[in-house]
Amino acid sequence: MNILILHRSKFNKCLYQELLTEGHNLYLLKKKEALPISDERFKLVQEFVDFDSNLVELAVSDLQNKIKFDRVIALHEYDIIRAGVIRSEFNIIGQKQNSALEFRDKFLMKKKILDNGIKIMPFEKVDTLFDLLRFVEIYNYPIVIKPRLGASGLNVEVIRDGDEFSKWINDSNFVTHGGKAGSNISWMVEKFIDGILYHVDGVIYQNEIKCIYPSQYLTSCLSYKEDKPNGSVQLDESNPLFQKLVQYTSKVLTTLSTPNYMAFHAELFSTSTDDIYLCEIASRVGGGQINKCMEISLNVNLKQLSIKFETSTKHNVIPIIQKINKTVKNKTGFLTIQNKPGVLKQFSDSVPFEWVKEYTIHVTKGTNLKPPNSVSDYIASVVVIGENSNEVSNRLWEFYKWFWTVTEISD
Numbered sequence: 001m002n003i004l005i006l007h008r009s010k011f012n013k014c015l016y017q018e019l020l021t022e023g024h025n026l027y028l029l030k031k032k033e034a035l036p037i038s039d040e041r042f043k044l045v046q047e048f049v050d051f052d053s054n055l056v057e058l059a060v061s062d063l064q065n066k067i068k069f070d071r072v073i074a075l076h077e078y079d080i081i082r083a084g085v086i087r088s089e090f091n092i093i094g095q096k097q098n099s100a101l102e103f104r105d106k107f108l109m110k111k112k113i114l115d116n117g118i119k120i121m122p123f124e125k126v127d128t129l130f131d132l133l134r135f136v137e138i139y140n141y142p143i144v145i146k147p148r149l150g151a152s153g154l155n156v157e158v159i160r161d162g163d164e165f166s167k168w169i170n171d172s173n174f175v176t177h178g179g180k181a182g183s184n185i186s187w188m189v190e191k192f193i194d195g196i197l198y199h200v201d202g203v204i205y206q207n208e209i210k211c212i213y214p215s216q217y218l219t220s221c222l223s224y225k226e227d228k229p230n231g232s233v234q235l236d237e238s239n240p241l242f243q244k245l246v247q248y249t250s251k252v253l254t255t256l257s258t259p260n261y262m263a264f265h266a267e268l269f270s271t272s273t274d275d276i277y278l279c280e281i282a283s284r285v286g287g288g289q290i291n292k293c294m295e296i297s298l299n300v301n302l303k304q305l306s307i308k309f310e311t312s313t314k315h316n317v318i319p320i321i322q323k324i325n326k327t328v329k330n331k332t333g334f335l336t337i338q339n340k341p342g343v344l345k346q347f348s349d350s351v352p353f354e355w356v357k358e359y360t361i362h363v364t365k366g367t368n369l370k371p372p373n374s375v376s377d378y379i380a381s382v383v384v385i386g387e388n389s390n391e392v393s394n395r396l397w398e399f400y401k402w403f404w405t406v407t408e409i410s411d
Contacts, residue, residue: 001025001311002067004060006074006083008051015075015303019311027063029056057082064090071310075303077151077284080104094310095283099257103283107148107188109256113278116255118248121277123190129169135189136165142192145174147185152287152374153221155185158192193277195269197221198241199232200249201286201294203305203321206314207260209253210321211300213328214245215293218393221267224338224372229400230288233333233392234297241270248276259283261309263302265290287376289334289358292383296357297332300324330385332357333392335400336378339369344379346408351382353402355395358383369409380407 005016007030019026020041032047039045044063048056063069069092074083084100086092102109107125114120122139125148126132136143145168146156157172159165168174174187197220202212215232223230235242249266258264265286267279285291285302295301300320308317344367351359359382363369369379382399386392 001070003027003311004063004069004072004086005029006056006072006076006079007031008076008079016307018304019307022311024311025067027067027069029059052078057086060086073307073310075284075306077104077282080283081149095259095262099259100283102256103281105148105186106146106150106280107186109280110190110278113252113255118251118255119275119277121191121193123188126187126189129174132165132189139191141165144190144192146188146190148188149186152376153224154374156222158222160192193269193271193279195271195277197279198235198245198268198270199286199290200245200266200268201264201290201302202249203261203263203300203302204253204258205261205309205317205321207258209250211294211298211324212246212249213294213298214242214249215290215333216389218333218335218396221375224375224377227338227340229335229337230375230378231333231335231396232288232290232293233389233396234293234328234331236331236389237327239389241274241276244274244276245270248278249281252278252281256281263306288336289381289383292358293332293334296383296385297328297330298325330387331389331392332383332385333389333396334381334383335396336375337380337382337400337403338375339372339377339379340409341369341371342409342411343368344408345410346406347380348403348406351399351402353384353395353399355384355386356382356399357385 002025005026005028025043027044028042029046031051032049046059072083072086072092072094081100081104084095084097087094088097102112110120110123124131124135142158142160144158150156157168159168197217198214200214203210215234217232219228219230245268248268262283263285264283266281269277269279291302305320344363344365347361361380363379384392384395386395
């Protein structure tokens with residue numbers, strides 16, 4: 001197969017190791033990093049300083065004229081639509097543009113869900129400031145303003161009153177009248193939901209959900225603004241919300257233009273009355289250490305399986321799906337610890353807890369850290385295991401307390 005790979009995050013060749021050994025023709029277009037990739041098994045490695053530039057599409061078009069791609073692999077959320085457009089343009093198997101848009105554009109996503117009778121909190125697209133003012137007049141504060149194509153909590157703001165609204169207008173890059181060069185963000189607004197945030201992750205193959213599991217966030221996707229870590233714990237099957245979250249997610253997947261194979265990551269709110277509302281859903285693997293948690297507890301690496309979907313026959317995929325655990329004996333959870341401004345002077349390379357399954361420092365000593373701009377800006381991550389959700393949660397917070405006793409960041 002001739003396989004196009006679009007890769008923008010920190011490059012990990014291990015992610016594509018199996019493809020490299022299977023004899024496919026791999027064409028890698030990637031974001032430029034300090035360390036170049038040198039592996040003769042790639043037919044092409046082309047780097048781009050600005051991976052959002054249309055120079056990427058131009059390179060794809062030139063390659064397509066020469067070799068004709070059979071598949072496109074794009075794991076990062078910012079490349080989901082791009083990959084869908086490429087597949088639609090050149091009639092390549094996989095998720096097409098219309099489906100990609102529904103799973104990326106939060107307004108289109110929620111509109112289709114609402115049109116199909118699924119209960120959802122009030123929302124509206126924002127073309128002008130007056131759209132925001134009308135929304136507040138009808139639904140009052142608090143509200144949430146966010147980019148329709150956003151990710152990682154970037155540029156998401158909870159507005160609780162008129163003073164905060166005025167401050168946000170003054171401080172943000174919210175422009176709708178074309179008066180600022182480069183202000184091309186499409187916005188939406190929704191009623192703030194006072195509830196607990198969950199995520200539901202899994203895979204679909206041959207139009208059937210083959211794996212699905214809910215977890216509870218310990219903090220919100222805006223935790224980086226409050227100097228808090230981000231993380232979650234898998235729910236106990238006995239939790240009353242377990243099946244409600246699974247059923248709601250399944251209904252959303254049935255409503256949207258879901259391709260016949262993909263990984264998914266849904267985020268849902270539960271209110272004090274146990275009502276479930278969609279925050280958003282994505283046709284990709286969840287961020288942070290969600291993939292590792294699923295691998296440990298359910299015996300499925302969602303990223304590797306997503307790649308397998310694009311490159312293998314059902315005879316190769318079905319045995320992997322059959323090995324997915326039907327029940328979870330031990331629960332897992334993770335934390336990502338956000339940046340703090342200053343120089344990273346000291347940290348520990350190891351942990352004293354046997355229940356830690358993975359501990360990673362993502363920066364080096366001496367790094368001059370900046371304040372986090374999104375939930376993806378973190379210096380360390382940890383995955384732990386426990387007999388139940390409560391034990392996992394307690395262990396995560398025990399680790400977090402220990403981490404800051406052995407870590408030093410100075411001004």
